[in-house]
Amino acid sequence: MDFGRPGDAVDRLIRLALDEDVGPGDLTAEAVVPADARGSGLLFAKESLVVSGVSAAARVFLALDPDAEIEAIRDEGDAAGPGDGVLRIKGSLRAILTGERTALNLLQRLCGIATLTKEYVKALEGTKTRLLDTRKTTPGMRELEKAAVRAGGGTNHRGALFDGILVKDNHAAAAGGIGEAVRRARAKAHPLLMVEAEVSTPGQIEEALKAGAQMLLLDNLGDAELKKAVEQVRGRVPLEASGGMTLERLPRVAATGVDYVSVGALTHSAPSVDLSLLVEGA
Numbered sequence: 001m002d003f004g005r006p007g008d009a010v011d012r013l014i015r016l017a018l019d020e021d022v023g024p025g026d027l028t029a030e031a032v033v034p035a036d037a038r039g040s041g042l043l044f045a046k047e048s049l050v051v052s053g054v055s056a057a058a059r060v061f062l063a064l065d066p067d068a069e070i071e072a073i074r075d076e077g078d079a080a081g082p083g084d085g086v087l088r089i090k091g092s093l094r095a096i097l098t099g100e101r102t103a104l105n106l107l108q109r110l111c112g113i114a115t116l117t118k119e120y121v122k123a124l125e126g127t128k129t130r131l132l133d134t135r136k137t138t139p140g141m142r143e144l145e146k147a148a149v150r151a152g153g154g155t156n157h158r159g160a161l162f163d164g165i166l167v168k169d170n171h172a173a174a175a176g177g178i179g180e181a182v183r184r185a186r187a188k189a190h191p192l193l194m195v196e197a198e199v200s201t202p203g204q205i206e207e208a209l210k211a212g213a214q215m216l217l218l219d220n221l222g223d224a225e226l227k228k229a230v231e232q233v234r235g236r237v238p239l240e241a242s243g244g245m246t247l248e249r250l251p252r253v254a255a256t257g258v259d260y261v262s263v264g265a266l267t268h269s270a271p272s273v274d275l276s277l278l279v280e281g282a
Helices: 009-021 027-032 054-064 093-123 142-151 169-175 178-188 202-211 223-233 250-255
Strands: 038-045 069-072 085-092 130-132 165-167 195-199 215-219 239-242 260-262 275-281
Touching: 009 054, 009 093, 009 142, 027 093, 038 093, 054 069, 054 085, 054 093, 085 093, 093 130, 093 142, 093 250, 093 275, 165 178, 169 178, 169 195, 178 195, 178 202, 195 202, 202 215, 202 223, 215 223, 223 239, 223 250, 250 260
Parallel strands: 130 260, 165 195, 195 215, 215 239, 239 260
Antiparallel strands: 038 085, 038 275, 069 085
16 A cells, blocks of 8 residues: 655644644653564454545554554455454554554544445435535645545545636625626636536526536525526536535435535534554564
């Protein structure tokens, strides 16, 4: 498994997390565990889950002990049940104990996102509608959280403001209307970059399409309104539905014929799952 590039965004996040939790030193491990003690630790699932974040957890231990031996027992997107091993670390016992909580915090959060995403993906099985995430991510963790969405079977929307154009209601208000906002976006956009526009009324749909929108975000519409919007657009551009997308509602939304549903809850409301670390030998 590739554990990433030192100095990238994940490495910076891990350094920040370790600075927060360890600071100048782990007083307990330094008092209890001899400096030369070696051992093995197993990160394992305590409930059924979808795995994500193995590389990030491994990099926590490597930051503390560059000579640690890492065995990835499960990979991104794998299923794990109670008692199943996910990651094994062999090396400095102090480093294993010091990195335990930071590694678990990351792994529990990311596996939680992947597990919830898998539930949403299952709710769309048998339909043409694909599941998208949003930018409603934990600051500093977007790269990892979007990877967790992919691990759960979802599809990433734009990663950041710099790699996609989505004209939203506040942009339209600032420009004097959705049509003018889309025209300005199309004038500035690279020819290969899609311009998407957020709309919520039949009038806005036509205005955005006339201005050259290449994809529409149907925001906070009811099921009947979504169906009417699909009929109005008649396949001229792809349609994304957003707002109030619960697990129970997803099959009804897919039945309206939209191409995508975007769900902020995948990253802003996913509960952490339960994993633990067991020291296997010292």
